[in-house]
């Protein structure tokens with residue numbers, strides 16, 4: 269480390285002071301609940317038997333982590349996350365390219381494309397449920413007169429992913445479009461002159477230059493998708509082993525009133541989400557759009 | 565190596581803007597040709613049409629005799645250097661230069677050899693493994709050149725490649741570009757808005773304005789024989805002085821006094837059917853401090869007396885600015901020239917004259933000076949359409 273001048277020090281102190289109010293608010297609204305959850309997760313605490321409350325250390329964690337339902341939910345969550353994020357990336361990129369290139373009615377196209385994202389998830393989920401329902405479902409009927417896709421695990425998961433993808437592709441596209449704007453026109457022209465066809469321009473120039481924006485979009489979406497709840501809640505309520513970890517937490521915490529186990533699960537989800545974020549930021553080097561990581 | 569022919573090439577953008585119209589240029593194999601003109605005159609559009617980055621609306625583009633209008637850029641075997649350099653930020657200098665070769669599936673060893681060669685020529689050897697983001701402007705510019713030369717293409721296209729450099733570096737790089745082009749002997753089309761760059765670099769210069777070619781010729785020809793007011797005013801620095809004048813009785817009545825017509829000028833003006841009202845053009849370097857001339861020379865020219873408004877001493881010579889009594893030359897051509905080149909010195913009291921005098925001149929600001937000029941060096945223009953009236957056939 270180099271010596272820091274007085275001016276720099278004062279600047280840093282001022283910086284800290286300026287951050288302080290925001291930091292305080294963050295502590296109040298996020299750090300406190302997190303710490304309280306951790307505290308609850310270390311206790312046996314079931315609201316149906318409040319008298320049995322006691323400190324049990326990591327016992328709840330052992331219970332959850334050795335439970336096959338938890339791992340099944342974890343597997344389902346990971347599956348939904350990976351598949352929907354991959355599909356969203358591909359479709360979102362396609363949509364972003366289309367929106368970036370259109371010259372006519374740009375604003376209108378962007379607004380229309382964003383409609384799914386503007387609809388409340390639960391409302392959208394209900395319309396998907398009606399579409400695939402075994403009695404009323406107009407989409408379900410397309411496949412077979414008495415099809416009930418929501419009652420079978422594979423098809424139900426497919427529909428959950430579909431609902432998720434339909435809803436968030438516009439958001440993905442919007443984030444990626446910000447990245448596309450970072451690719452200078454001259455760079456693509458230069459690549460054309462250097463002999464690159466459209467696909468090579470896309471993979472060898474556009475994608476690498478957009479990498480920071482893509483990583484940010486993936487990070488946001490992965491974190492979001494991993495906490496999936498509302499779509500599943502409305503579409504299957506977690507039946508046929510389609511429940512996510514958030515569903516499990518909800519079932520234990522709110523329905524089962526088991527604060528100890530429920531808190532343990534939310535802490536585990538928090539750890540998983542933190543791990544995903546860490547992976548993206550440290551391993552892939554995700555940074556805010558427009559910032560090329562500061563080191564290059 | 566290639567000959568490039570633009571045959572009545574026209575570009576109309578989808579929004580209806582006519583950017584380039586009926587451009588005819590024949591660029592010889594190995595020639596260094598410059599497209600010059602004020603901003604927005606269609607230089608980049610012309611270059612992009614040669615490159616294949618813009619469709620040609622009308623006319624034909626031929627490379628080595630073959631029509632290439634419909635060919636994609638990558639099938640034209642032409643390299644381009646951009647004003648922004650357009651280096652790939654995620655690739656090292658080496659990868660940037662190797663990129664066109666890799667796309668052409670050249671084998672690894674050949675790529676390495678060619679990149680090293682280019683790096684040596686451009687003095688980039690020690691920077692090969694750095695990212696463009698860490699290089700200085702001049703180095704980036706050389707990487708962009710390197711990426712163009714490794715391919716050994718049929719032609720180079722350069723769109724204001726030096727405009728992002730500071731003045732001193734620009735002059736240095738100008739020389740290196742000229743040397744490099746001579747060494748490689750590759751047909752080069754170079755776009756610039758800077759007339760000095762155009763004059764110093766090219767074998768031939770194409771002066772454009774408003775999408776039209778004004779004149780094509782060697783730098784000397786453009787300087788000596790501008791075909792119209794626009795070219796006359798655009799080429800040369802400081803610009804040519806323009807004064808209104810009347811042709812009568814074998815002499816010119818100008819705000820500087822009566823100027824006798826030399827035989828040569830009289831013949832040219834007659835051949836061009838000069839009108840009575842004309843515009844006289846006099847280059848700053850064709851004036852001199854009368855004190856510094858001997859009698860015979862003085863007698864050969866015209867001398868007038870005026871007060872020095874501003875004096876700029878450059879060391880090697882002195883620029884003296886005078887205000888002259890009388891009208892300012894007016895012509896639609898001159899107005900567009902002033903607007904397009906951004907020289908909007910409005911003088912109410914009369915026309916301003918810039919002269920370039922020897923360093924030995926004793927001129928000083930506020931004092932009167934006898935100024936001499938050679939009447940055989942003057943140009944005459946038609947104020948109506950701006951064409952020259954002193955064109956040598």
Ligand SMILES: Nc1ncnc2c1ncn2[C@@H]1O[C@H](COP(=O)(O)OP(=O)(O)O)[C@@H](O)[C@H]1O
Pocket residue numbers: 577578579581582583601602603604605606607608609610
């Ligand atoms: N993509 C475009 N769409 C419409 N008009 C354009 C486009 N590009 C350039 N023009 C117009 O064409 C004219 C010539 O532009 P350009 O070739 O870039 O000029 P230069 O390079 O000489 O400064 C300008 O009037 C400009 O406004």
Ligand SMILES: [Mg+2]
Pocket residue numbers: 607608609
């Ligand atoms: Mg241009």
